[in-house]
């Protein structure tokens with residue numbers, strides 16, 4: 001069975017259709033790029049997959065025991081907020097902590113350290129998050145999503161505010177993570193993502209393209225809204 005099966009999903013906000021009859025699936029270790037113009041419904045699609053929004057029609061089936069993590073669009077925050085990198089990464093365990101009303105375990109602490117090492121941010125663990133570069137902050141947010149050992153990770157424009165080098169570094173990191181987990185990533189930049197993804201899902205409320213990123217037809221579809 002597929003990890004995630006999105007079937008004929010239609011989502012409306014009041015009477016406005018944000019997603020119309022969307023169907024696609026996610027296999028183990030598949031890398032899917034979700035592209036589309038502003039307001040195309042990309043973030044709404046993530047919210048439906050995460051169960052935050054319930055579609056008026058259709059359904060999202062998630063195979064049993066599939067653990068999904070989410071990295072949201074970079075949000076602005078108070079740079080002087082006194083929270084350290086390690087605290088942000090440990091927040092990946094917050095749900096369990098609240099559910100079981102307990103502190104973090106030793107095992108969780110070790111896991112956070114091993115993920116930070118893997119992502120090359122262990123030296124930043126005691127740094128205030130307001131003192132990080134955009135690329136470093138993005139890695140911290142990815143680390144937070146990884147500590148729960150997800151089978152699928154959803155990322156909403158993780159490289160939007162980064163320069164080209166930092167973008168490439170994040171994509172190379174995602175490529176490495178992809179050997180272990182499926183990735184669904186929202187992006188506006190087909191050229192940037194096409195060499196990493198297995199499939200492109202281009203939406204403009206409805207699906208306008210779903211297939212290989214190097215198929216001949218894709219450039220034309222993409223140019224029609226990107227220009």
Ligand SMILES: Nc1ncnc2c1ncn2[C@@H]1O[C@H](COP(=O)(O)OP(=O)(O)OP(=O)(O)O)[C@@H](O)[C@H]1O
Nearest residue numbers: 013014016018036037038039040041042043044045
């Ligand atoms: N909470 C909401 N209430 C009403 N309409 C909404 C809400 N959230 C999104 N929309 C509308 O739904 C449509 C899809 O929005 P969504 O944020 O999913 O698009 P997007 O593709 O992620 O856009 P962007 O690339 O600009 O981030 C837009 O027309 C938006 O205005």
